[in-house]
Amino acid sequence: MNTDETPWMIRFDKVVKRYGDNTVLRELDFHVRPGERVTLIGPSGSGKTTILRLLMTLEKVSGGLIEVDGECLTHIRRGDKRVPADEKHIRPIRRKIGMVFQQFNLFPNMNVLRNITEAPVRALGRPRAEAEAKARELLDMVGLADKALEHPSRLSGGQQQRVAIARALAMEPEILLLDEVTSALDPELVTGVQDLLRDIASSSDLTILCVTHEMGFARDISHRVLMFDQGQIVEDGPPEKIFSDPAEQRTRDFLQAVIQT
Amino acid sequence: MNPCGGDLPGVLGDTMPFLCGGAWITVQATLGGMVLATALALAAGLAALSRRRAVRAVARVYLEFFRGTSVIVQMFWIFFALPVLTGYRVAPLFAGILALGLNLGAYGSEVVRGAVQAVPQAQREAAVALNLTPYQRMRYVILPQALVGMIPPLNNTYIELLKATSLVSAISVGDLIFESKALINTGSDRVTVMVLVMLFYLLLAAVITLCMRTLERRAARMVGRDVAAFRLRLKGGH
Numbered sequence: 001m002n003t004d005e006t007p008w009m010i011r012f013d014k015v016v017k018r019y020g021d022n023t024v025l026r027e028l029d030f031h032v033r034p035g036e037r038v039t040l041i042g043p044s045g046s047g048k049t050t051i052l053r054l055l056m057t058l059e060k061v062s063g064g065l066i067e068v069d070g071e072c073l074t075h076i077r078r079g080d081k082r083v084p085a086d087e088k089h090i091r092p093i094r095r096k097i098g099m100v101f102q103q104f105n106l107f108p109n110m111n112v113l114r115n116i117t118e119a120p121v122r123a124l125g126r127p128r129a130e131a132e133a134k135a136r137e138l139l140d141m142v143g144l145a146d147k148a149l150e151h152p153s154r155l156s157g158g159q160q161q162r163v164a165i166a167r168a169l170a171m172e173p174e175i176l177l178l179d180e181v182t183s184a185l186d187p188e189l190v191t192g193v194q195d196l197l198r199d200i201a202s203s204s205d206l207t208i209l210c211v212t213h214e215m216g217f218a219r220d221i222s223h224r225v226l227m228f229d230q231g232q233i234v235e236d237g238p239p240e241k242i243f244s245d246p247a248e249q250r251t252r253d254f255l256q257a258v259i260q261t
Numbered sequence: 262m263n264p265c266g267g268d269l270p271g272v273l274g275d276t277m278p279f280l281c282g283g284a285w286i287t288v289q290a291t292l293g294g295m296v297l298a299t300a301l302a303l304a305a306g307l308a309a310l311s312r313r314r315a316v317r318a319v320a321r322v323y324l325e326f327f328r329g330t331s332v333i334v335q336m337f338w339i340f341f342a343l344p345v346l347t348g349y350r351v352a353p354l355f356a357g358i359l360a361l362g363l364n365l366g367a368y369g370s371e372v373v374r375g376a377v378q379a380v381p382q383a384q385r386e387a388a389v390a391l392n393l394t395p396y397q398r399m400r401y402v403i404l405p406q407a408l409v410g411m412i413p414p415l416n417n418t419y420i421e422l423l424k425a426t427s428l429v430s431a432i433s434v435g436d437l438i439f440e441s442k443a444l445i446n447t448g449s450d451r452v453t454v455m456v457l458v459m460l461f462y463l464l465l466a467a468v469i470t471l472c473m474r475t476l477e478r479r480a481a482r483m484v485g486r487d488v489a490a491f492r493l494r495l496k497g498g499h
Contacts, residue, residue: 056386056389056390057389058386058389058390087394087395091392091394094389094392095392097390098390098391099390101383101386101387101390103383105383105384105386105387106387107384107387107388107402107406108406108484108485108486109402109405109406109483109484109485118391118393118401119391119392119393122393122394122397122401123391123392123393123394123397151485152485153485153486154485167391168390168391171391171392
């Protein structure tokens with residue numbers, strides 16, 4: 001398995017997540033290598049998005065622990081006890097992670113440029129001019145160079161999502177989390193955003209964790225596909241294998257259902 | 262000495278100089294109270310949302326105490342009882358402003374808390390994902406968006422404050438009510454004086470509303486929203 005030369009970028013160790021009586025993740029173990037692109041598929045409610053939310057520290061684990069780049073994200077050691085991590089401990093680790101949301105979540109109180117520059121300026125302490133130059137480069141890359149001073153509400157969903165992608169990349173993350181990033185888009189806008197992400201994936205060494213219902217996109221973008229059901233991994237393999245010749249009946253059923261819709 | 266000329270004819274000439282003087286005091290009490298109430302509302306409203314239980318408790322005690330006792334009792338305490346207890350005597354107008362600010366600030370804190378909570382959770386999550394600190398999230402992402410929702414209910418609070426300034430007459434501050442009582446006691450026509458006083462209050466309330474509407478439009482533009490559409494949506498929601 002893993003050797004000392006290839007440390008894990010992400011490691012889930014017996015992670016449990018419960019909401020009240022509802023257990024979403026049951027002692028989940030999995031690893032992601034640096035630069036690996038992993039797609040999480042499975043029926044809704046199977047815990048895929050929860051994994052991204054735990055990594056982004058939007059939720060706290062109910063049990064187990066998560067490591068990012070060799071550091072524990074969820075806990076700190078106090079004496080010989082492990083206690084939940086505080087904001088101070090989390091920040092430098094979270095700095096390595098960026099996330100793009102299903103609903104874009106652009107800040108409506110800022111124009112497009114400001115949406116992209118705000119965090120580099122505030123959280124990384126970059127000079128505003130430098131952050132703006134970088135933001136304009138990113139806007140150029142996502143094909144929205146002329147929209148820098150627009151208000152987000154004046155953009156289409158696809159354009160808003162591209163801005164959100166640029167905003168996440170402006171923080172120079174090592175890990176990019178994509179949470180159903182095309183699900184809220186009109187069908188004709190999906191391809192543009194997917195093409196952009198394909199370009200980003202192939203031209204960078206970002207570690208990507210992607211939750212999607214677009215199987216074609218999953219096949220293109222990922223090195224590895226994890227099939228989830230009821231908070232556990234049912235099948236783990238390269239996309240060619242999972243999509244053409246799945247070993248598990250549950251994976252077959254799921255793929256059948258997805259293709260039919 | 263008084264901007265409202267004493268050269269007006271008849272009963273107006275007799276009463277307007279006094280009423281204008283009183284209105285000016287009312288304006289001072291209102292503005293002073295607004296500044297204090299706004300500062301306290303922000304502080305207590307945000308404290309009520311703190312992760313620290315002790316901070317929340319302080320906000321809660323402030324809210325319940327100053328919302329649950331009447332302004333005039335608070336005014337009497339600050340003006341009459343505090344000097345006895347502490348040895349410090351405060352000027353009557355200042356005591357009035359203090360009581361008004363503390364009282365209406367308590368109401369305002371609920372407005373601030375509600376508006377902050379009404380900002381979608383997804384906005385906070387996006388700010389977390391960009392690694393902003395809790396302070397930065399509030400200052401640059403949440404509060405600017407909450408502002409639009411705060412303004413209409415704060416308009417109510419400010420008008421309540423304007424009307425509550427009439428209580429300062431009870432600690433001998435020469436506001437509109439104080440002057441009008443004095444005028445009536447010295448033989449001016451009761452009805453005329455009361456009509457004028459009412460018009461003064463209406464005018465001041467209109468000025469407050471005008472300012473708040475302007476502020477609301479600007480705040481709405483800042484978050485890319487059209488006020489007319491926003492109001493419609495609020496109505497539809499109820």
